[in-house]
Amino acid sequence: MYQKVLKIIDKYDKIIISRHNRPDLDALGSQLGLKQLILDNFKNKKVYAVGDMTRTCFLGDMDDINEDEYYNSLLILTDVSVSELLPNIPYEKANKIICLDHHENKCNIKNALAIYDHNAAAACQIIAKMALTNNLVITEQTFRCFFSGIISDTNRFNFSLSKDLFNITGELINLGFNYSDIYNIMYSEKVSNLKMKAYFIDKFVVDSYGVAYMFNDASVFEKFPVDFFSISRGMVNVMANLDGVEIWCNFTEDPMTKKVVCEFRSKNIPIVDIATKYGGGGHKLACGATINNFEVAKKIIEEFDNLLKGS
Ligand SMILES: [Mn+2]
Numbered sequence: 001m002y003q004k005v006l007k008i009i010d011k012y013d014k015i016i017i018s019r020h021n022r023p024d025l026d027a028l029g030s031q032l033g034l035k036q037l038i039l040d041n042f043k044n045k046k047v048y049a050v051g052d053m054t055r056t057c058f059l060g061d062m063d064d065i066n067e068d069e070y071y072n073s074l075l076i077l078t079d080v081s082v083s084e085l086l087p088n089i090p091y092e093k094a095n096k097i098i099c100l101d102h103h104e105n106k107c108n109i110k111n112a113l114a115i116y117d118h119n120a121a122a123a124c125q126i127i128a129k130m131a132l133t134n135n136l137v138i139t140e141q142t143f144r145c146f147f148s149g150i151i152s153d154t155n156r157f158n159f160s161l162s163k164d165l166f167n168i169t170g171e172l173i174n175l176g177f178n179y180s181d182i183y184n185i186m187y188s189e190k191v192s193n194l195k196m197k198a199y200f201i202d203k204f205v206v207d208s209y210g211v212a213y214m215f216n217d218a219s220v221f222e223k224f225p226v227d228f229f230s231i232s233r234g235m236v237n238v239m240a241n242l243d244g245v246e247i248w249c250n251f252t253e254d255p256m257t258k259k260v261v262c263e264f265r266s267k268n269i270p271i272v273d274i275a276t277k278y279g280g281g282g283h284k285l286a287c288g289a290t291i292n293n294f295e296v297a298k299k300i301i302e303e304f305d306n307l308l309k310g311s
Contacts, residue, residue, distance in 0.1 A: 001115060002130040005098060008113075009038060009045075012074035016065070016094065018051045019123075020080035021087040022229055025059070025186070029149025030078035030100070030123035032060045036142040037131055051087035054229045058185050059145050070094050079123035081107040081114050082281060100126050104272050105281045121160040124149025128168050143177045152186060159286070193234075196224050200235040204248075209305040212239040212248040215294050218255035228254060228261070233288075236263040247271060247304045251297040254290075260297055262289045264304075274303050 009015060017035050019027035035049045048063040067090050075094035080086060081101040086109075091097065097112035102123055107114035120126045128146040131138055138146075150169055154160050173179065204214040220231060232252040239248035250263040262280065264271050270284040278300060280289025291297060 002133060005100070005115065005130065006134060008074060008096065008098060009076075010042065012072075012096070013044065014046045014048075014069065014073040015076065016048045016050055016070065016073050017076045017078065018049070018087060018089055018091070019078045020085040021052050022054050022233075023051060023057075023079075024229075024233070025057075025152035026122045026124055026149035027079040028057050028059050029145040029147075029152075030127050033124060033142045033145030033149070034076060034078060034100075034127050036139060036145065037127070037136060040139050040142065041136045050089055054227045059148060060141075067093065074098070076100065077109070077112070078127065079103070081105050081109065081112070081116070083109050084279070085281075100130075102126060103282055104284060104287075105276075119162060119164065121162065121165050122150045122153035124153070125165055125168055128172060129164070132168060132171050138172070138175055140177045143172055143175055144179075144182060147172055147179055148182055148186065151182070193230070196226070196230075197235065197238055199224075200231075201238045204239050206242075206245055207301065207305065209308040210244055210246040211301055211304045211308065212242065212245045213297075213301055214239075214250055215297060216250070216252040217294075218253045218258070220252070221255050228252070232261045233263055236265055240265060246308055249297075249301065249304070251294060253294075260291050260293060262291060262297065262300065264288060264300075269307055271304065271307070274300065274307070277303075 015038060017031050019031040031049050035047045038045055038047050048065050050062055053062055070090050070093035073094050075091055075097045077099045081099040082105045097109055099107055099112050099114040101116055102120040117126045124146040204212050206212045216231060236250035239245060247266045252261050254261055264275055264287050266285045272282055272284050272287045275281055275287035275289045278289040278291055282288055
């Protein structure tokens, strides 16, 4: 399966790589790592990384390309396989599309070749495995990308443990590159962020069924002038690892679109079907959706209550 991907890469002179919008480190790591991997292992390829950036990232920047570049190109999408979560790119113009994903979605991107590994903890794990099993050269930049994605999507091996994950991470570490600075970048926290967390810790509520939640209207961004991601995804886990809380959700109004972006997490009970029902998706225990208003959010909380009633 990976060889098929490498054969397709080999056929194209122009390769554009993207990932889901509002990228996390696994999205950026898999995207930028694959870009570097292709540059280091294939001759005479033009490789571009494209998509929105919510903030600057220590792994690298996006390329600014003309729409015409999509013609005759191979487009590879990492960490995503549904059109709703793509950045605003003219993906239909690409000659061929490949998705490399670990999410529990069904690919709905027209004519795309979707390659899934649902056991992979990170998209970076999939691409690192492709590189390692085919003896591709992994340079320091590629290593940094893959390692960061694996560490962040697993939260330092907290969310998932598997032999494959450890084997691949072990082989990456065995390459001998320094990773302690990556840990320093990823896990040092600004005082202002911790103070912001204190606000959200104080704010969330827990209902009688064990669902914790908070509603953040757009005014929180006046109180805390941070990017959307820092509150929507960044604050959901202030409700994690709590006795009596089985499912926790963060509902945040996007000041730009006025839509409500939902982040859902669960200790044990799979919740992704509910995320999918509301137009979202993700992983069994960590997923999200975008909905029209807080009234819909209340309905979703009721659905989670019903799940817990039945458990
Ligand atoms: Mn991922």
